[in-house]
Amino acid sequence: MRALVIDDSRAMRRIVSGILAGIGYETAEAGDGRQALDLLEAGETFDLACIDWNMPVMNGLEFVVAVRANRAWRDMTMMMVTTESEHGQIVRALAAGAHEYLIKPFTPDAIRDKLELLGLVPQADLIEEPV
Amino acid sequence: MSTLTPFDTQISAIAEEVFAAMIDGEPGHLVALPDGAPLTDPVYAWVDMHAGVTGRALLATDVATAHDLARALLQMGADEPVGEADLVDAFGEVANVVGGNLKALLPVQGTLTLPQVGRERPDLSGATQVDAVALMWRGQPLDITVWQI
Numbered sequence: 001m002r003a004l005v006i007d008d009s010r011a012m013r014r015i016v017s018g019i020l021a022g023i024g025y026e027t028a029e030a031g032d033g034r035q036a037l038d039l040l041e042a043g044e045t046f047d048l049a050c051i052d053w054n055m056p057v058m059n060g061l062e063f064v065v066a067v068r069a070n071r072a073w074r075d076m077t078m079m080m081v082t083t084e085s086e087h088g089q090i091v092r093a094l095a096a097g098a099h100e101y102l103i104k105p106f107t108p109d110a111i112r113d114k115l116e117l118l119g120l121v122p123q124a125d126l127i128e129e130p131v
Numbered sequence: 132m133s134t135l136t137p138f139d140t141q142i143s144a145i146a147e148e149v150f151a152a153m154i155d156g157e158p159g160h161l162v163a164l165p166d167g168a169p170l171t172d173p174v175y176a177w178v179d180m181h182a183g184v185t186g187r188a189l190l191a192t193d194v195a196t197a198h199d200l201a202r203a204l205l206q207m208g209a210d211e212p213v214g215e216a217d218l219v220d221a222f223g224e225v226a227n228v229v230g231g232n233l234k235a236l237l238p239v240q241g242t243l244t245l246p247q248v249g250r251e252r253p254d255l256s257g258a259t260q261v262d263a264v265a266l267m268w269r270g271q272p273l274d275i276t277v278w279q280i
Contacts, residue, residue, distance in 0.1 A: 008245070009224040011204040013211065018206070054243055063152070083231020086239045104228045105152035131244070 003027045006036045007052040019108045024122035033058030053082035068097035133184040135261045135279040144232045145232045154203045167265035168272040175224040179229035182241025187278040188230035196271040197222045219248040242254045
């Protein structure tokens with residue numbers, strides 16, 4: 001499975017990508033919504049996008065709206081990963097088309113739990129090692 | 132005119148959660164420093180909160196400590212040199228997450244600016260200090276102040 005991590009902080013991209021890689025994802029990164037759209041427009045496909053809200057150039061909410069406006073990208077699950085934790089902001093993001101919402105700071109288990117809820121944990125990661 | 136009310140102990144609680152989750156992987160490495168400690172080579176990171184009232188969350192620590200923060204966040208080696216871009220990115224993100232969680236405590240929904248980082252303290256002339264918390268991360272001082280601007 002492939003994930004796109006969109007955050008203007010390299011540190012945060014590295015944290016999220018590392019967690020996703022540990023779950024079994026192949027990851028790509030973008031520093032803002034525009035860069036992420038460029039990847040999609042170039043034909044890259046992703047099962048999951050983890051999206052920061054506050055970014056320069058194009059913020060996360062604008063990215064979600066842009067993705068939802070294109071039927072070709074409808075299969076990509078979008079999870080906001082952000083410090084925006086007010087109820088109104090969460091509702092706004094979900095109404096715009098985000099599927100899940102994770103508030104910073106988060107733990108690796110929190111990301112995994114969200115992905116399990118979404119059915120987006122790669123199967124190999126769910127298979128327990130034989131005893 | 133609206134005023135920013137003190138966050139009090141919530142600042143420490145938020146900071147401890149941020150450091151435990153993002154930086155240390157476990158709690159206990161960021162603790163209160165009751166008497167504070169002077170910074171000898173400070174660097175500042177801040178975000179502004181606009182929510183009916185404008186506030187600023189300002190973090191300050193020594194450059195060497197900010198380098199250690201960057202190493203921890205970017206999973207770098209203990210002796211690996213930290214570039215300016217990495218320092219700005221890492222310390223700015225810490226300010227962003229702390230400030231974002233403080234903003235969520237305000238009674239009015241608002242917006243958060245992108246983080247800024249600088250070696251000079253930002254201009255706070257005319258601003259009112261609302262909170263000041265002295266902390267210590269792995270033995271090094273780290274201050275968080277909140278201002279109404």
